[in-house]
Amino acid sequence: MPYRERPYSGEKMEQILVIDDDVDLCALISEYLEPEGFDLEIVHSGEQGLERALSGQPAMVVLDVMLPGINGFEVLRRIRAKSQVPVLMLTARGHDVDRIVGLEIGADDYLPKPFNPRELVARMRAILRRTRKGAQLVMDEVPVESIKLADVEVDLGGRVVRKNGESLFVTTAEFEILVCLLRSAGKVVTREELSETALGRRFNPLDRSIDVHVSNIRRKLGNLEDGAERIKSIRGVGYLYAHSATL
Amino acid sequence: MRTLFFKIFIWFWLAIALLIAASYTTDLSVQQDLPPQRLRNFYGNTVNVYAESTVVMADSKGLVGVQTFFDRLKRSSNIQAALYAGDEKLMVGNLSLPEVPELLKRAATGYQVEFEFNEGFLLAARRLVLADGKLCTLVVLIPRQRMSLVRDNPKIFYLRLLAQIITSGVICYALAKYLTGPVLKLREATHKFSHGELSIRVTPRMGRRRDELTDLARDFDEMASRIETLLQSQNRLLGDISHELRSPLSRLYVALGLARRKSGEAATEALDRIEHETERLNELISQVLMLARLESYPNLTEAKPVELQEIVEKIAADANFEARNQSRSVVITQAEACVVQGSGELLYQAVENVVRNAVKYTHPNTTVEIELSQQVVNHQPMAVVRVYDYGPGVPEAELEKLFQPFYRIGEGRDRKTGGVGLGLAIAQRATLLHQGTITASNCATGFKVEIRLPAITFSNEGRTENEGLHTKDFQRV
Numbered sequence: 001m002p003y004r005e006r007p008y009s010g011e012k013m014e015q016i017l018v019i020d021d022d023v024d025l026c027a028l029i030s031e032y033l034e035p036e037g038f039d040l041e042i043v044h045s046g047e048q049g050l051e052r053a054l055s056g057q058p059a060m061v062v063l064d065v066m067l068p069g070i071n072g073f074e075v076l077r078r079i080r081a082k083s084q085v086p087v088l089m090l091t092a093r094g095h096d097v098d099r100i101v102g103l104e105i106g107a108d109d110y111l112p113k114p115f116n117p118r119e120l121v122a123r124m125r126a127i128l129r130r131t132r133k134g135a136q137l138v139m140d141e142v143p144v145e146s147i148k149l150a151d152v153e154v155d156l157g158g159r160v161v162r163k164n165g166e167s168l169f170v171t172t173a174e175f176e177i178l179v180c181l182l183r184s185a186g187k188v189v190t191r192e193e194l195s196e197t198a199l200g201r202r203f204n205p206l207d208r209s210i211d212v213h214v215s216n217i218r219r220k221l222g223n224l225e226d227g228a229e230r231i232k233s234i235r236g237v238g239y240l241y242a243h244s245a246t247l
Numbered sequence: 248m249r250t251l252f253f254k255i256f257i258w259f260w261l262a263i264a265l266l267i268a269a270s271y272t273t274d275l276s277v278q279q280d281l282p283p284q285r286l287r288n289f290y291g292n293t294v295n296v297y298a299e300s301t302v303v304m305a306d307s308k309g310l311v312g313v314q315t316f317f318d319r320l321k322r323s324s325n326i327q328a329a330l331y332a333g334d335e336k337l338m339v340g341n342l343s344l345p346e347v348p349e350l351l352k353r354a355a356t357g358y359q360v361e362f363e364f365n366e367g368f369l370l371a372a373r374r375l376v377l378a379d380g381k382l383c384t385l386v387v388l389i390p391r392q393r394m395s396l397v398r399d400n401p402k403i404f405y406l407r408l409l410a411q412i413i414t415s416g417v418i419c420y421a422l423a424k425y426l427t428g429p430v431l432k433l434r435e436a437t438h439k440f441s442h443g444e445l446s447i448r449v450t451p452r453m454g455r456r457r458d459e460l461t462d463l464a465r466d467f468d469e470m471a472s473r474i475e476t477l478l479q480s481q482n483r484l485l486g487d488i489s490h491e492l493r494s495p496l497s498r499l500y501v502a503l504g505l506a507r508r509k510s511g512e513a514a515t516e517a518l519d520r521i522e523h524e525t526e527r528l529n530e531l532i533s534q535v536l537m538l539a540r541l542e543s544y545p546n547l548t549e550a551k552p553v554e555l556q557e558i559v560e561k562i563a564a565d566a567n568f569e570a571r572n573q574s575r576s577v578v579i580t581q582a583e584a585c586v587v588q589g590s591g592e593l594l595y596q597a598v599e600n601v602v603r604n605a606v607k608y609t610h611p612n613t614t615v616e617i618e619l620s621q622q623v624v625n626h627q628p629m630a631v632v633r634v635y636d637y638g639p640g641v642p643e644a645e646l647e648k649l650f651q652p653f654y655r656i657g658e659g660r661d662r663k664t665g666g667v668g669l670g671l672a673i674a675q676r677a678t679l680l681h682q683g684t685i686t687a688s689n690c691a692t693g694f695k696v697e698i699r700l701p702a703i704t705f706s707n708e709g710r711t712e713n714e715g716l717h718t719k720d721f722q723r724v
Contacts, residue, residue, distance in 0.1 A: 117504035
């Protein structure tokens with residue numbers, strides 16, 4: 001259970017790593033975020049950012065897509081090769097491909113630039129809340145629930161997903177969505193519900209985040225043992241986790 | 248069969264087949280004979296043989312024997328012969344033709360065969376010496392052979408005709424293939440190019456061929472690489488502009504957030520105004536960039552099935568929420584399930600811009616109505632979005648210009664309604680990109696904008712609980 005040991009303390013400020021080459025913007029962001037209770041570390045290049053992200057200190061990484069040298073996607077790819085630290089991508093507006101690519105590589109969420117700083121804080125808090133949830137349960141010594149359905153087991157405390165006993169990496173958003181779907185296995189969960197419970201924001205039909213997350217989960221978990229689709233999309237409504245009893 | 252290949256093939260073959268037919272027809276009707284020189288060679292030997300036979304017959308059986316020989320010749324070959332003495336006196340046989348005396352005179356000059364050609368026959372004469380040393384002249388009348396393959400050997404005639412037609416067919420096929428092959432490759436390339444595959448080139452696919460068509464291919468390649476470079480640099484420029492313009496905006500937003508936190512109540516109104524203007528600027532940049540992108544790309548790069556109904560419902564809800572502040576409202580009067588192949592983001596923009604435009608111009612305390620319906624035109628299902636407003640409408644003469652970028656009707660009025668004048672231009676470009684049309688017209692109660700898009704499939708009834716489970720027709724999103 002390597003994830004249970006993550007230290008958590010309500011008083012300790014969360015360390016956030018910001019990787020963005022816009023020096024002025026970084027200064028403004030740190031001025032804005034520090035009173036909100038974040039401990040910011042700022043770097044301006046991908047190489048440096050990668051090194052810091054893998055140091056194990058930051059609780060979350062805010063990563064800009066447009067970076068000199070190795071770009072944001074590459075940084076994310078290399079982070080994901082070694083670490084599960086939550087990542088919030090800052091993308092250029094109007095580049096929907098960027099957003100989807102980011103989520104596919106394993107970003108937890110994205111925010112198009114230019115953004116309202118209030119929105120940035122909200123997104124960061126949502127991600128941190130998701131990562132903390134499990135740790136909180138462990139800290140409070142609440143009996144930790146785990147959901148098991150056929151070959152898949154989700155440990156809510158350790159925030160671990162196992163398939164046939166083998167743990168898989170999923171991002172915070174993917175974890176929440178999978179939990180949502182598993183809890184209502186055999187029933188349709190609407191995109192609205194998934195957006196609100198898993199991502200903590202209102203559903204927007206233009207936002208393909210949910211769909212990208214679900215397709216990542218599908219890819220990671222594969223089909224059911226009998227070859228049937230594990231998560232079915234229900235056109236215009238949402239998704240359904242196939243439950244053997246309902247088949 | 249309207250292909251160039253087929254046309255070239257058929258026309259050339261037809262021409263050659265007609266040529267063959269024409270040559271046989273003239274052959275049959277004119278019935279040309281062999282040329283005289285060849286007749287001389289051919290019949291010269293024959294006459295020599297007859298002459299030797301006559302000498303032998305006369306020697307062994309006398310003149311009676313010669314008469315028998317002549318009779319047999321007449322019976323078997325329809326050749327008539329006569330033997331004249333040196334003084335042109337008839338000895339055996341009978342040939343009373345006016346040409347004979349003249350021919351005898353010519354034959355008297357030596358031992359060669361002399362000929363006289365006539366319409367229906369040829370006369371040949373040759374001197375000979377009988378065994379008793381007597382000089383005589385043999386005259387032979389040979390009916391002229393009509394040379395005709397059809398009559399003489401129909402099997403060979405038709406075989407030859409068939410061989411000629413087939414050979415010419417094969418050659419025409421090869422010719423047509425050779426001529427149209429590069430044209431087809433060029434056409435395929437231009438088609439792909441126009442559908443956004445900008446890196447396509449034709450010259451490598453032309454092989455070692457060198458002619459006007461490969462020149463054309465080379466010119467196409469040059470043109471294609473120029474366009475590709477232009478589009479790439481334009482795209483890069485757009486990306487740079489977008490980044491450079493937005494970086495200050497990003498900083499502005501965060502600075503604004505800081506200012507809000509530090510300032511008191513008194514500054515709120517001014518800061519709100521700054522935020523509003525910043526948003527407008529951001530919107531303007533987005534729209535200008537979007538328009539530029541829409542115009543530089545001839546086709547959608549990635550198209551997915553898009554639920555129009557879902558989009559329309561979301562737009563109506565949002566627009567209604569905002570319109571209520573201005574004592575206007577937005578309702579959906581009809582919404583049928585329609586699925587369009589395309590970009591959800593662009594379609595959303597297109598419809599949203601039209602709806603926002605309607606909200607802007609409809610009179611206070613009126614309702615903007617949105618109608619989404621399905622139609623089948625020439626077996627092509629169409630999704631039709633109609634947006635009605637109860638506003639003043641637009642002068643007929645200016646309807647067309649509505650879709651031009653930055654076009655405004657009545658400069659003064661627009662200032663207060665806000666907007667940058669790009670909404671409808673973007674809506675039009677986005678619709679065109681989906682092979683759709685957008686039209687604006689005045690109606691009795693106000694103004695109407697209609698967007699028609701080719702739909703991929705839809706059910707006849709509205710959405711039901713179970714319908715959602717029929718996912719197999721749709722690509723997974």
